[in-house]
Amino acid sequence: MKGKREFTESEIARLRELIGERAQAPKGKQTQIRNKMRRIGFYGQDDWGIHDCQLEDLDGLIRSGQITVTGATAPRPTGVATQPGGREQKANEVAQTDEGADELDCPDPDFKSIDSLRRNGFSGFVSVAALRQDLTQIPDIRGVYMVVRQIGSRPQFRATGSGGHYKGTDPNVPIEKLRMNWVEETCVLYIGKAGDEHSHATLRSRLRQYLQFGAGKPIGHKGGRYIWQLEDAEDLLFCWKPLPSGYPPKEETALLAAFKCQYEGRLPFANLKL
Structure with missing residues (x-):
């Protein structure tokens, strides 16, 4: 289906x-x-x-x-002004209206292609399998990151993925739930951040936790856990955007809002909340 x-x-x-x-x-x-x-x-x-x-x-x-x-x-999302004739336009903040992405001037990046993500400052695009062998290519500073899958055939899901059981909690969800969460026509499966006012996490340390969780270790990185129930999880790509002087939570929020704008209010496959 x-x-x-x-x-x-x-x-x-x-x-x-x-x-x-x-x-x-x-x-x-x-x-x-x-x-x-x-x-x-x-x-x-x-x-x-x-x-x-x-x-x-x-x-x-x-x-x-x-x-x-x-x-x-x-x-109904806030921040949307109604114009004469019923047409809605984006107000001061990024918002998703029922008119859909084709009716809005949605902000970059275009989440359909890796080329667009590169143009918006993302780099890396290294597979899970390769990162397990060498994490040093990931910048050791704070920033935002994405999990990317090349657009192609719909994925196959596994009833039991490789995610760790943090505090004894089973990270797996029914396959039907995964199918319902799947978003077509995008290469982006998950958007995350590393570092804020409460954390000194860096892109390298955060992605290390993500990968360890995906290798079955009981690590506290349940965010984005749906990717570990994909049959091709080891082939997924991680990319990142360093923010040495920026604020990762603000950038992450903007990216998620832009994604919702382009995809009828939906979040990326593995993002469970804004």
Whole structure:
């Protein structure tokens, strides 16, 4: 299954809007609308065999229980001003609106490609396997980092990953949850930081903990743990952006907000909270 089976009330409402828009849109714009639906997690033809999805098709999936609608409605993001005609634009801070990334001037970087990440100051792009052999190539200063997977086929998930059991807690989650969290059309799986006013962690020390956790050691780095349930976890790439005079938490927050802006309010696959 490419998409997901569980949607919030606001996601279903947005899908209804998009289905209505697509029915009236010229053929050239229908692909853009379909991609917005996919970013929400709805793959009509691939998952349900529905070609040219109509509102009654969506309603039928809900009535039959093939799609579940959760009772919690996602809050509408703040910081968005409404202009005449109903079009929304980004206000002072980065925010995600229901109009999606194609309707916003979302900030860089473009999370689809490694080239874009490089242009925005990220370097490294070294595999997990290679870093296990040599950590010295990671800067020993604070900064932000990402876990990257080349865009390609959907990954295979493992019921039991390699993550450590910190304080006896099983880090593994059901495969269906991993599938629901997967975000299409991005190479970024996780965004993290190293160092703040309470910590002297550096990129090297933080990524050492991350890798040790992924090797099964009971290390306190549960953040980003979903990557260790990927079959190709050892082939994933780590990249980093040193911030010798910057503030990593602020940079991390900005990156996550930019990602949400581009992907219909969703976080990277392995980021569990903003």
